[in-house]
Amino acid sequence: MxxxxxxxxxxxxxxxxxxxxxxxxxxxxxxxxxxxxxxxxxxxxxxxxxxxxxxxxxxxxxxxxxxxxxxWPKSYAKKIPEFTSYVLEYYERWQNGELDMDELKEDLWTYGGVRLEVEE
Structure with missing residues (x-):
């Protein structure tokens, strides 16, 4: 070929x-x-x-x-790990449905003076 x-x-x-x-x-x-x-x-x-x-x-x-x-400017090295673990624990509780978002928002308004609202 x-x-x-x-x-x-x-x-x-x-x-x-x-x-x-x-x-x-x-x-x-x-x-x-x-x-x-x-x-x-x-x-x-x-x-x-x-x-x-x-x-x-x-x-x-x-x-x-x-x-x-x-x-905590002087003691944050000791306190931050515990704080972080609590934040993550509360986040997991919220994911599992143990914490209510409306109650969390109400606490934020009552104790923090901040109101979060969803705009449509």
């Missing part, structure tokens, strides 16, 4: 391995819409995970910084 025939045979073999689909315009639009919806769902979940992680970091770091700077 000469070189030209060999190359022709290779091209035919490559075309034989390539799958070809015939779709109507409607079928193609449905496929594209489904692909876009999957991508949007994945990006939404990724954004939710990232925002949850950011919220958890802020939940722990901001109170720690305030306690270290203003309340």
């Amino acid at each position: 000469n070189r030209q025939r060999r190359r022709t045979a290779e091209r035919k073999e490559q075309k034989a391995r390539t799958k070809t689909y015939n779709l109507t315009e409607t079928q193609l639009q449905v496929y594209v819409r489904q692909a876009i919806e999957r991508e949007l769902k994945n990006s939404h979940e990724e954004a939710m995970n990232e925002s949850t992680n950011t919220a958890m970091i802020l939940l722990l770091t901001l109170p720690l910084e305030v306690l270290m700077d203003h309340y």
Whole structure:
């Protein structure tokens, strides 16, 4: 077999391995819409995970910084680990449904003077 025939045979073999689909315009639009919806769902979940992680970091770091700077400047090295474990314990209790968000908000308003409300 000469070189030209060999190359022709290779091209035919490559075309034989390539799958070809015939779709109507409607079928193609449905496929594209489904692909876009999957991508949007994945990006939404990724954004939710990232925002949850950011919220958890802020939940722990901001109170720690305030306690270290203003309340326990000399003894924070001893008190911070215990405080952090209590915060994580309360967070787990909230996840398990043992703590009510409305009661926590009410305590924040009563004792902290801050009211958190969800805007629609």
